[in-house]
Amino acid sequence: MNRDEALPSGEIERCEPAADQPGPLFRILLWFIVCHFLLAGLTNAAAAAPRARPGAKTGTFRPLTQPSFTTCGQTSVAMVTGADIATVIRTMGGRGTTAKQLVAEIRRINPQARTKIQWLGGNDPAANSIVYLRDPSFRAGHWTVFHGGVYYDPIFGKMEAYPSWISKQLAITIN
Numbered sequence: 001m002n003r004d005e006a007l008p009s010g011e012i013e014r015c016e017p018a019a020d021q022p023g024p025l026f027r028i029l030l031w032f033i034v035c036h037f038l039l040a041g042l043t044n045a046a047a048a049a050p051r052a053r054p055g056a057k058t059g060t061f062r063p064l065t066q067p068s069f070t071t072c073g074q075t076s077v078a079m080v081t082g083a084d085i086a087t088v089i090r091t092m093g094g095r096g097t098t099a100k101q102l103v104a105e106i107r108r109i110n111p112q113a114r115t116k117i118q119w120l121g122g123n124d125p126a127a128n129s130i131v132y133l134r135d136p137s138f139r140a141g142h143w144t145v146f147h148g149g150v151y152y153d154p155i156f157g158k159m160e161a162y163p164s165w166i167s168k169q170l171a172i173t174i175n
Contacts, residue, residue: 061128061147066154073097073143074105075154076130080145080174081109096140102130102172114175125171132169133162141169 060082066075067085074092078085092105103115118125125131125146134141145152151159162168 061145063152063158064154065157068094070094070096072154073102073130076143076145077102077105077109079152079154080128080130080147081106081113083109097143099132099170099172102143106172106174116173116175117170118173119170120168122168125168126173128175129171129173131171134167134169136165136167146171 061080062082064075064079064085066072067089071085071089071094074088074094074097075085077083077092078088081088088105088109091108092101099117103117106113106115120131127146127148129146131144131146131151132141133144142153142155144154151162153159
């Protein structure tokens with residue numbers, strides 16, 4: 001319809017999106033996927049570094065990218081212990097994890113490691129901690145690492161801070 005043409009009375013011109021254009025939810029999802037792969041490409045250099053064997057000294061920190069959607073806890077354990085991520089996943093399984101499972105795996109890798117679970121109440125944890133994050137809009141949480149005053153997210157990489165709506169629920173501190 002031309003702008004100069006009048007609509008018959010009672011009709012409203014509707015602007016429908018073209019069927020071949022993605023909706024806003026799809027665009028947001030696509031944006032997150034692209035960012036994930038870009039960050040994964042940037043952090044793969046760290047993942048390709050020589051890997052410590054299981055039983056390596058705790059505190060041998062190295063940033064890693066999680067290999068699948070449900071392995072953030074396993075990746076966090078590998079980051080703080082220096083263990084091979086494939087070995088940690090093979091031992092723990094590739095599903096979501098609990099704090100108790102992470103502590104058991106840290107102690108399996110390094111029996112001398114001292115771990116402490118503490119509730120954070122939104123505060124930053126002690127250095128060298130695995131932190132459980134929670135977004136109120138999602139059912140499940142996410143494990144990440146706090147090392148040297150910086151968060152190392154298994155999906156997004158190095159982060160100075162998380163958005164305010166993400167709550168820091170508990171931390172597993174490793175000494």
